[in-house]
Structure formats: structure tokens, C-alpha cells
Amino acid sequence: MGGYILKRLVSAIPVLLGITVIVFLIMAMIPGDPATAILGAYATPENVAKLNRDLGLDAPLAQRYFIWLGNMLSGDFGRSYSLNRPVLDEILERFQATLILAGISFVLCSVLGILAGVVSAARQYGLADKAITFTVLIGISVPSFFLGMMMILLFAVNLRWLPVSGMFAIYGGGDLPDLLKHLVMPAVALSVVATGVIARLSRSAMLEVLRQDYIRTARAKGVPERRVIMGHALRAAMVSIIPVLGIQAGFVLSGSVYIEMVFQWPGIGRMLVDAILKRDILLVQGGVVFVAACYVIFNIMVDVAQSLLDPRIKT
Amino acid sequence: MSHFLSLLFRNRLAALGGVVLAAILLMVLVTPLLPLQDPDITNTADRFLRPFSEGHLLGTDHLGRDLLSRLLWGTRLSLAVGIAAALIAGVIGSAIGITAGYFGGRTDNVIMRAVDMLMAFPYILLALAIVAALGPGLMNALVAVAAVNVPFFARNIRGVTVGLAGREFIDAAKLAGMGHLRIILVELLPNVLPVIIIAMSTTVGWMILETAGLSFLGLGSQPPQADLGSMLGEARAALITAPHTSVVPGVMIFLIVMSINLLGDGVRDALDPRLRSGALTRPRATTLVDRKGELPAPADDLLAIQDLHTQFHVGDRVYKAVGGVSLSVQPGECLGVIGESGSGKSVTALSVMGLVASPPGVITGGAVRFQGEDLVGAPYEALRRKRGDRVAYIFQDPLSTLHPLYRVGDQLAEAIRAHHAISREEARTRAVELFRAVRIPNAESRIDNFPHEMSGGMRQRVGIAMALANDPDVIIADEPTTALDVTVQAQILSLLDDLRRDRGLAIIFITHDFGVVAQLCDRVAVMYAGRIVEEGPTGAVLAAPAHPYTGRLIACVPELGQGRRELAAIPGLPPAVDRLPAGCAFAPRCDKATEICRQGEVALSGTDSRAVRCHFPEEAVA
Numbered sequence A: 001m002g003g004y005i006l007k008r009l010v011s012a013i014p015v016l017l018g019i020t021v022i023v024f025l026i027m028a029m030i031p032g033d034p035a036t037a038i039l040g041a042y043a044t045p046e047n048v049a050k051l052n053r054d055l056g057l058d059a060p061l062a063q064r065y066f067i068w069l070g071n072m073l074s075g076d077f078g079r080s081y082s083l084n085r086p087v088l089d090e091i092l093e094r095f096q097a098t099l100i101l102a103g104i105s106f107v108l109c110s111v112l113g114i115l116a117g118v119v120s121a122a123r124q125y126g127l128a129d130k131a132i133t134f135t136v137l138i139g140i141s142v143p144s145f146f147l148g149m150m151m152i153l154l155f156a157v158n159l160r161w162l163p164v165s166g167m168f169a170i171y172g173g174g175d176l177p178d179l180l181k182h183l184v185m186p187a188v189a190l191s192v193v194a195t196g197v198i199a200r201l202s203r204s205a206m207l208e209v210l211r212q213d214y215i216r217t218a219r220a221k222g223v224p225e226r227r228v229i230m231g232h233a234l235r236a237a238m239v240s241i242i243p244v245l246g247i248q249a250g251f252v253l254s255g256s257v258y259i260e261m262v263f264q265w266p267g268i269g270r271m272l273v274d275a276i277l278k279r280d281i282l283l284v285q286g287g288v289v290f291v292a293a294c295y296v297i298f299n300i301m302v303d304v305a306q307s308l309l310d311p312r313i314k315t
Numbered sequence B: 001m002s003h004f005l006s007l008l009f010r011n012r013l014a015a016l017g018g019v020v021l022a023a024i025l026l027m028v029l030v031t032p033l034l035p036l037q038d039p040d041i042t043n044t045a046d047r048f049l050r051p052f053s054e055g056h057l058l059g060t061d062h063l064g065r066d067l068l069s070r071l072l073w074g075t076r077l078s079l080a081v082g083i084a085a086a087l088i089a090g091v092i093g094s095a096i097g098i099t100a101g102y103f104g105g106r107t108d109n110v111i112m113r114a115v116d117m118l119m120a121f122p123y124i125l126l127a128l129a130i131v132a133a134l135g136p137g138l139m140n141a142l143v144a145v146a147a148v149n150v151p152f153f154a155r156n157i158r159g160v161t162v163g164l165a166g167r168e169f170i171d172a173a174k175l176a177g178m179g180h181l182r183i184i185l186v187e188l189l190p191n192v193l194p195v196i197i198i199a200m201s202t203t204v205g206w207m208i209l210e211t212a213g214l215s216f217l218g219l220g221s222q223p224p225q226a227d228l229g230s231m232l233g234e235a236r237a238a239l240i241t242a243p244h245t246s247v248v249p250g251v252m253i254f255l256i257v258m259s260i261n262l263l264g265d266g267v268r269d270a271l272d273p274r275l276r277s278g279a280l281t282r283p284r285a286t287t288l289v290d291r292k293g294e295l296p297a298p299a300d301d302l303l304a305i306q307d308l309h310t311q312f313h314v315g316d317r318v319y320k321a322v323g324g325v326s327l328s329v330q331p332g333e334c335l336g337v338i339g340e341s342g343s344g345k346s347v348t349a350l351s352v353m354g355l356v357a358s359p360p361g362v363i364t365g366g367a368v369r370f371q372g373e374d375l376v377g378a379p380y381e382a383l384r385r386k387r388g389d390r391v392a393y394i395f396q397d398p399l400s401t402l403h404p405l406y407r408v409g410d411q412l413a414e415a416i417r418a419h420h421a422i423s424r425e426e427a428r429t430r431a432v433e434l435f436r437a438v439r440i441p442n443a444e445s446r447i448d449n450f451p452h453e454m455s456g457g458m459r460q461r462v463g464i465a466m467a468l469a470n471d472p473d474v475i476i477a478d479e480p481t482t483a484l485d486v487t488v489q490a491q492i493l494s495l496l497d498d499l500r501r502d503r504g505l506a507i508i509f510i511t512h513d514f515g516v517v518a519q520l521c522d523r524v525a526v527m528y529a530g531r532i533v534e535e536g537p538t539g540a541v542l543a544a545p546a547h548p549y550t551g552r553l554i555a556c557v558p559e560l561g562q563g564r565r566e567l568a569a570i571p572g573l574p575p576a577v578d579r580l581p582a583g584c585a586f587a588p589r590c591d592k593a594t595e596i597c598r599q600g601e602v603a604l605s606g607t608d609s610r611a612v613r614c615h616f617p618e619e620a621v622a
Helices: A002-028 A034-039 A045-054 A061-073 A087-122 A127-139 A144-158 A176-210 A213-220 A225-262 A268-277 A281-309 B002-010 B012-033 B067-103 B105-119 B123-134 B138-165 B168-175 B180-216 B228-238 B244-271 B345-352 B380-386 B408-417 B424-437 B456-468 B486-503 B514-520 B538-543 B548-555
Strands: B303-314 B317-329 B334-338 B361-370 B391-394 B474-478 B506-511 B523-528 B531-537
Touching (some): A002 A061, A002 A281, A002 B105, A002 B123, A034 A045, A087 A176, A087 A225, A087 A268, A144 A176, A144 B244, A268 A281, A268 B123, A281 B123, B012 B067, B067 B138, B123 B180, B180 B244, B303 B345, B317 B345, B317 B531, B334 B345, B334 B514, B345 B361, B345 B474, B408 B456, B424 B456, B456 B486, B486 B506, B486 B514, B506 B514, B523 B538, B523 B548, B531 B538, B531 B548
Parallel strands (some): B334 B523, B391 B474
Antiparallel strands (some): B303 B317, B523 B531
16 A cells, blocks of 8 residues: 555656646746846836846746756745745745635535435435435536625625634634634535535436446345445445545635635635736746645545555555 | 437426527627617716616616626627637647547657646646736636646547547548548548537536636736626625625626536437436335235245236336246245246346336236235335345346455345344354355455455355355345356356255246256246246156247257257247237247237146146146
8 A cells, every 4th residue: 555655656746847847838938028027017127137147037948947946846936026925935824724725615515515416316306316406506507706705795794694704803813613604605605516516426426336236236135225325335436436526626726716815715826816916926836836736646645545445446 | 410409408407508598699699789888988976876777777886887788798708708718728629639649659648648737737726827927818818718628628539539540441541642631630520520519518618617717806807898707806896785796797607607507418418328218217225016906815835926027117118027927935945947038037036025126127016925925015124124134146247246345255244234233253253154155265364355356156156155144045046157157157056056955945046047957946937028938847847848938948958968969049039028929929939839829818727836838838737
């Protein structure tokens, strides 16, 4: 097992390098002079020239890439000009907030989605199935940012159950209950679409599995139906559900950008959007590489989970 | 194509999606012709007018601009950008995919590696990076969304192309000296095009949503120009005071995305043949029962199948798989049930414990009595308690009938624990004993194997051990040796025979092989087209088959050391059970058939122990 994890980690290295190359190449597309883009249109020519030297921007493309990569590997992501602090410090701080939001949403959509799919399949064409199918249909069609806004209107403004936005109350907040209260709406809004997608997939995966001969065997043994569904069938269906969870994690992470904007959540998505609007290129570059790298690592964990679940995978 | 369309529109939801989408498309097409106010004219005196205000059907926004006009123009822009993004992504992605798939080898390898890298990003990161580089703006957002979706098309289209590139017509074109570009455009593209179009139509909703999202973040369309996303983004500041400015564009995005989703689902369902046949329904815990008429009187046999009727209801068709079968077994007895594929023997066996897949299976008549108690009408829990405990099954092909992800020992232990409250350790000990009883070598280590780690013969022994787990009264073995080679088959048969003698259990043995019946069974019943055509002691039936069909079936068995006996295949095919002929079902294939064979019911005549369903039996039965 340990060997397999190591093997997968090693195989991630080219992917991680590829990510840096892609981000680097995209950033090299910046029209005109990057130093001017960073310093703004009113920078003095001396400052532009100095920054070009500092950033190594006067060097050839390939050389610049390796300087940049070397710096990142030594923990130097550069300095954000708009925030005037090291990019990595800002990223690490913001990423925590995103991790809390996206993490909870991911757990929420996985659990609810699979559960809904299982119930839907077990009660195929029944009332529960129809209700779930209909809800899922609506759920996957609502843009998360619109849903978030409507939730604010209903639960924060009209019913006053939950705080409008932010991660903590400005006065007297900061503890766990306060965080949870602030987390409810963004986490739900973020997980709705993924829940729907996972529910749909789980339903069809369960239907596929329930027709298999080994399910008939379990029934012929006299295994109670609840265990046939939640044990035998779900266990087998998980083999096709797990990879989709990995994909959906990417969508939850992507969606968190919108949700962070709607709920003023101080995460990395909002940081990226602000950075783009302020043309803080180094911050964008660092943030994108960092989050993409985390996502690659996460997908390795998904693969490992898959191999634990399916003994037929050679480890 | 027309078949596809009729399927699509028979799906009410898909039709609804189509209608909504068509209405929206029509609206944005005629927008320039409508007497609307200029969407960009501001009038701060009329800010945040509510819907249904005079002159402003949907009210006004934070600058006093008419919302209806902005909505229609914004929808037009959003749709145009989304469709453009889908077209660009589709064309570029497909070109890359076709190139990779057609040339293969190194080209393919390099391209697909790059595609994998791009797909390693959560999509929005890539889009944000591109917008960061190019700067915010609607065109740049369009480029970003298209670029992010290129890998999706490249991968899908490559898959299709690889399948086509190896086909003969491509080779023929190459031999005819056609250039690569020409082959791709003339031979390949027409075949890939439908896939490209379907992929585009299913992703266009997604792309509309993504561009709206970027605009919402302020990275797409810039004021005063507004698509639905930026309308929503601008309205966010006044969400609390003037919610209608958010609701209007939000609902429109929702309607567009939902109608495209509905249509996309409809397209997918119409194209997926498995859904069309209704095969993707899950079988229920027990077979549906819909019996009419009176139940047969209780019998005192150990297990008695009485006038059983089991049908499959698929759409309007009724397949009469079992049409009135009666069988019985006593303790220690082995009854063989023999017939060709489709004769209804497996369905009969599965009906006993309500294991016929349902839908489509329905038990429409008769009874199955175990020690006098009717199992067909029994409630689920009563049936479950007997399944595997009193009546156990051994199935054909143990690779598909054992759970692939559970250890065989656990599957065996579960069979016991489903009926007896014993500890895990006890169950494990018992599992080892059972493995020994069915002569699996190294039982202690074998119980930790997964099914795929065992040979076919060993897996079948696991299946038998599982059936024996609770010391049942009856074992129903449904072709348990068909998937095995001859020597293993002989071992399994003698194993079953020993167990029967040692434990006094009754066996119903389903097979299509008279050789197996001769070796194991006391009595045999021959099934044809869902009915029993002959029944009797094995020796008597083998020595003097009464029904012409039985005679033919015995003639199919090659005998060792009997020289060059001619193997007689039976001409013709068994009848389809949804169109059974009147009279004897075997008549169309029988040389002795006359007019009376083709009309009316042919009754089973003879005694309880020896009977035949034929007007002209080969041997008189008494």
C-alpha cells in the first residue's frame, strides 16, 4: 500500500510541473510589458526597468521559467504589490478559509448526494424517487451565486436566522459556533449543484449494480434488504462513485470563487478575483499554482481511496 | 433521425425544456424589433422602480434603466457568448482530438499528456489565469471559457476517432493515395460530426453559466454593456433594498440552464439503448405476485411447486416463461429439471423463493409450498427468513454471483449471520469447517481470498459451501457445473451427491445435460417452452423416453466408448414464449405431429411418478 501511494505521488510530479508550465505560459501571454502591467500605466521608466531586472523579465523565456520555479520551490512566491506582503503568506492565510468552506461543502455533497442516489434507486419510480429526481433537476440548474443571493434574502434578511455574510461576526465573534453560523449558507449554496450531480450518478450506479447476479445471491442467502442495499449494492456502486467525487471536488473548489464573492468569505477565490481586478499578477500566479497543486494531491488521495475499496486494482 | 426525435419528444420533460428554450431563443431573436427602451439610457430619478411600474414592466435598476429591455439584450448577449464559446471550444478541441486520434503514436501521446495537464486544473483556476493575463472583458472571458473546455472536447473526440481510425474505410482511403487532410475531412469528419454536435449541445448550457459567472465576478462584460451575469453582479449591491433587480436576471439564467439540461437529458436517454428497453430498472427484493383464481390445495411434500405461472411483462408484451409447472421433492431426493435455454427451468427455480427479477417478472398463478406453507403469497420477512436457511441456491457462474469486493469467507459468514445470531469468530470458524466440507484445500487461508483470486472450480465450491451454511432442507442448484470443465464438473457432482446422502437434503438440479442427470438424479422432469412435457424416474426416462422431445434431447448427449453414434441436433428453435402456438409447443419441430397436436391443450397423462404430455408418446406410460 505504502509503495502504491509513493508511486502515485511520484507520478504526480510531471503533472505538477506541467501545471507550472501552463500557468507560466498563460502569464507570458500578458500583452505588452509585464512590469508595466504590474506597476500600472503611470510608473516611471526607471522603476519599470528595475522591476524587469528584479523579476528577471529581461531574460529569455525558458530561463525565466526556471528562475520562477526555483524561487517557488524555495518558498518564494514573490511579493504582492497590492497587499505589500509575501504572496505565500497571503495564500496560506486565505487558503485556510477556502479549505473550511470547500471541505464542509464537499462532505455535505458527498454524503447527501450518495444518500439521495441510494434512496432514489432503492425506491425507483416511487414517490421518494420522483421527489429526489425533481429536486435534483432544479438543484443542478440553479447558478450557485444566484442561489446564494436568494438564501441571503430569505434566511438573513427576512427570517434573520443567519448572518448575511463574512466568516466571523465583527464584534464578539470568532469562536466555533460563530463560524458555523456563518458557514451554513455558503456551504449549502456551494454544495447544491455537486449534490445533484452526485445524486444522479449514484442513482444510476446503484441501478446498474442492483441488477447484478451477486445481489440476487445476497437475497438468496436471506440477507435483509436494508443490508443488501446499504452493504452489498452501495459498496459495489462506490467503485464508480468515488472517481466522480474527485471530479466534483474540483467543481466545489471552482464554485467557491463565486460563493466567496457572494458571502464575502475571506478565501482564496475572492483573493484571486481581487488580484485580477487590481492586476496583481504575482498573487494570481502564485494562487493558481498553489490551489491547482493542492487539487492534484487531493486526486491522488481519491485514487488511493479507490484502491483501498477495490481489491481488483493492482497496488 | 425521425425515430430519435419522436423518442425525444415522447419524453415530456425534454419537450418542456425544448419549448422553454425555443421561446427564449425566439424572444432574443426578435429583441431588436421590439419597441423596447434603450437598455443603456440612465434615469436616476426612476431608480429601483418595482416591477409592473408604469412604462417599466419589470421595473428599473440602480441607474434607472429599464430592466425588461436590459434583460432581453442581456440574454441575447449571454446566449451569443455561450454559444460562441461552445463553437470555439468544439472546433478547436475536436481538431486537436481528431489529430491525436488519427495520427496516434507519439503525436497522440504528447497531445493527450498536455490535455491531461489542463484537466488537472479545477476549471475556474485556468479561466481566472487566462482572464488575469488578458485583462477583464467579455471577449477575454469568452476566450477563457472556450479554452477551459477545449480539453473536454479533445479527449472525447479523440476517443471516437481512435475507434474509427483503425477501420477499413480509412485504410482503403490511405491505399487510394488520399492525403491525410483529405482523409480527415472527407472520410473521418462526417462520422465524428454527430458526436461533436451532441457534445456541444450538452455543454452549451454549462458555458453560458461559466461566462455568466465570470461576468458576475466583474471579469466579463464591462459597463454599460451587460450580460445576465454582470446584471446579477451589479444588482448584488442592492440585493436587500431592491431584490427584483437580482431576481430578474437570476431566474433567466436558471430557465436557460434548466431547459438546456432537460433537453440534454432527453437526448442522452433517447440515444442510450439500455434505457429504451427498460433494462435499467432494479429488481425488487421479492418477485411481484399477481395471482388470480384459487390456490391449489396444500400438499404434504417437503417442497411442492403447484401449477406455477411466472410471466415477464415488458411493455405490452407478455412472455409466459413458466406456464403451469408442478414439481415436488421429498427429503433426500434429487430431482433433475432439464431443458434447453429458455425452457423456463431457471425461472421456475427462482420463483420458489421469489428471486425472479421483478420488474419485469410477475408470478401470476399457482403456489409454492414448503412443508405445506405457501411461499408465493408469504410476506417479505417470512420469505427472507427461509431464504438460504431452509431453501438455499447454488447458481451458475460463481464469478458473477459472488460479490467481487467481499472476501469469500465474509460472504459465507454473512450467509450464516443472516439467520443466526453468532459472533464474528464463531462464523469464521464455521466458514472454515464449511470450506473443508466442500474440500477446498488450505481452508484457513482461502477464506481471506477475494473471488477473483480463486479458480472457477474453487469459486463454485464456495457457492456450494454458502448454500450448505445453514444446513438447509432443500438446495436448488441452477446449472452449477455448466461453467466448469469436465473433471471439475465430475468432482462437484460427486460432492453434491455425497452431501445429499450424508445430510439427507433434497436437491432440485437444473441442467440442460442428460449426462449430469443420469449421474445424480433420482427423478427427472423435462421442460419445454415453460411446461413439463415428461416426468419420471431417471432410469425409466433414459431407457424409454416417451415424449418425442425427450428422445431428441437424449440423442444430443455424446456417449463415451459408444463409437460413432450420430449426434442428432434438434431441427428448428424453441418457440418464443410471447407467441406460444396453440396446442403442443413442440409440434412445429416434431415429425409425428398431426392436426390435433396443433389445437387445444395437451394434458399431462400418466401417474404421479411417470407422466407425458403428448398425443403420440413413443412409449406407453402407465
